[in-house]
Amino acid sequence: MAADSSYKDKKVITIGIVSELTGLSERQIRYYEERKLVFPDRTPGGSRRYSFSDVELLVEIANKIEDGVQTYEIRQEMVKQKKRNEAEEHKKMIQGQINARFGIRKK
Numbered sequence: 001m002a003a004d005s006s007y008k009d010k011k012v013i014t015i016g017i018v019s020e021l022t023g024l025s026e027r028q029i030r031y032y033e034e035r036k037l038v039f040p041d042r043t044p045g046g047s048r049r050y051s052f053s054d055v056e057l058l059v060e061i062a063n064k065i066e067d068g069v070q071t072y073e074i075r076q077e078m079v080k081q082k083k084r085n086e087a088e089e090h091k092k093m094i095q096g097q098i099n100a101r102f103g104i105r106k107k
Helices: 002-009 015-022 026-034 052-066 071-102
Strands: 048-050
Touching (some): 015 052, 052 071
16 A cells, blocks of 8 residues: 555656646646645756646546636635644544553554
């Protein structure tokens, strides 16, 4: 599972390839970046690099836009989801510390 996520999160895909994979124009992809919906890495020369996870996210965003959802609403939902994920991770960390402290092992 960890191997899957590592390749999916590597930022190696150019904007041209992302455009081909998603059917979005390069301008649309840059617009979604401007709206803080996707966060490509930049090469030293300034070229954008995306991951497979970014490609999946862009397809989700495009589908929501097609359904009439505004970019602001998408961004708000992404922020809420990130907070939920962080809270869940924090909860797991605390539970792990409690389990370690009291010698509780998961079965």
